Amino acid sequence: MASAVDLRGLIREIPDFPKAGIVFKDITPLLLDAAALRTAVAELVDFARPLEVDLVVSAEARGFILGGALASALGAGFVPARKPGRLPSETVSVEYILEYGIDALEVHADALAEGKRVLVHDDLLATGGTARGVCDLAAGLGADVVGCAFLVELSFLRGREKLAPYPVHAVLEYAS
Secondary structure, three states, X not given: OOOOOOOHHHOEEEEOOOOOOOEEEEXXXXXXXXXXXXXXXXXXXXXXXXXXXXXEEEEXXXXXXXXXXXXXXXXXXXXXXXXXXXXXXXXXXXXXXXXOEEEEEEEEOOOOOOOOEEEEEEEEEOOOHHHHHHHHHXXXXXXXXXXXXXXXXXXXXXXXXXXXXXXXXXXXXEOO
16 A cells, blocks of 8 residues: 555654663654554555454554554454463463563463464564464464564564564564
């Protein structure tokens, strides 16, 4: 989808957050701009629609922001992958490695049924640890992961490689 909205210009860079050496891509300015928000969701939908998705699974917390809108636009359900201890029913969890530590996510054990077509979404693809963890969690519950979609990709960190063989799409790419 061609856009007159400068999405890249609405991504704020915060140096040394959450720790020294990391340049955090803050999507808040993009979220504040209604036209940019619509454009970002539309570009994610353009990638995902042909995949015939049943469910969008998004990682806490920033993945929830566009993940719910994406699921709604696709006519799909939404599965929140949350930090441990935040879901009220029986859960299944996965641990994964981030560029700055180890983390974990959980989904309700009954959220991902056998054969459901799943799109994994997060706001940002860096090293691929979070998204790969979500893919493995979904596949382990019998779902069919049909793709991964992100607002931002830091391609220099090569996270896309960790997601093979899944199709990967990012609206914005940063090569350095």
